[in-house]
Amino acid sequence: MPELPPSMRDRVPFLLYRAAQMSLTLANEMLVPTGLSARQVGILTMITEFEPMTQKALGEALRIDRTTMVALLDDLEQRGYVARQRHPHDRRAFLVHPTESGRAAKNEAVRILDDQQQRFLAPLTSAERGQLATLLKRLHGGPSLMMPDAGAGCRGGMPRPGSRPA
Numbered sequence: 270m271p272e273l274p275p276s277m278r279d280r281v282p283f284l285l286y287r288a289a290q291m292s293l294t295l296a297n298e299m300l301v302p303t304g305l306s307a308r309q310v311g312i313l314t315m316i317t318e319f320e321p322m323t324q325k326a327l328g329e330a331l332r333i334d335r336t337t338m339v340a341l342l343d344d345l346e347q348r349g350y351v352a353r354q355r356h357p358h359d360r361r362a363f364l365v366h367p368t369e370s371g372r373a374a375k376n377e378a379v380r381i382l383d384d385q386q387q388r389f390l391a392p393l394t395s396a397e398r399g400q401l402a403t404l405l406k407r408l409h410g411g412p413s414l415m416m417p418d419a420g421a422g423c424r425g426g427m428p429r430p431g432s433r434p435a
Contacts, residue, residue: 292389299385303378304348308333309341310382313350313367313375321364323356350374 277283296307305313311331316322322330328338342365345351350371356362367375390398 292385295389296382296385299381299388300378303374303381305374305378306341307382308337309345310375310378312338312341312345312365313371313378316351316365317367317372317375321354321366323359323362323364324353325362327365345371348374 293307300307300310308331312327315327315330324335324338324342327333327342328335331338333341342351342353346353348370349368352366352368353363354366356364390401393401
């Protein structure tokens with residue numbers, strides 16, 4: 270990896286972004302034998318643990334746009350991993366259910382992702398891994414990320430591209 274300029278070396282959001290990209294790349298490489306992407310494993314995980322879910326709820330939970338979600342679900346449905354049914358109370362919505370083969374694929378993929386996590390976090394001690402997990406959970410669930418007051422015109426506490434801080 271090339272040397273980072275001084276203004277980026279200690280910028281935590283940038284370092285988190287880079288680490289996430291590296292982790293995602295490794296996850297997708299390790300998932301190749303399953304034919305699934307990390308996003309698809311996320312979908313299978315959500316619907317097997319919180320079934321059923323609407324396409325919209327899945328997209329919001331995983332931060333996947335509607336068009337991409339439809340394509341990912343189309344692929345999972347063609348493989349027999351999910352089934353979509355009309356929502357009984359909202360004709361515009363579809364509920365996504367896992368199939369038995371979808372549950373099995375999710376379980377296999379999660380085993381691979383457990384190995385991926387071990388490989389990705391190998392440079393850290395066990396104590397550092399625990400500390401990192403604790404800190405990231407705090408950032409993930411922190412009120413500043415969810416509060417509307419976190420920034421005028423912000424979604425999820427992050428400014429929109431082109432917006433200016435108050």
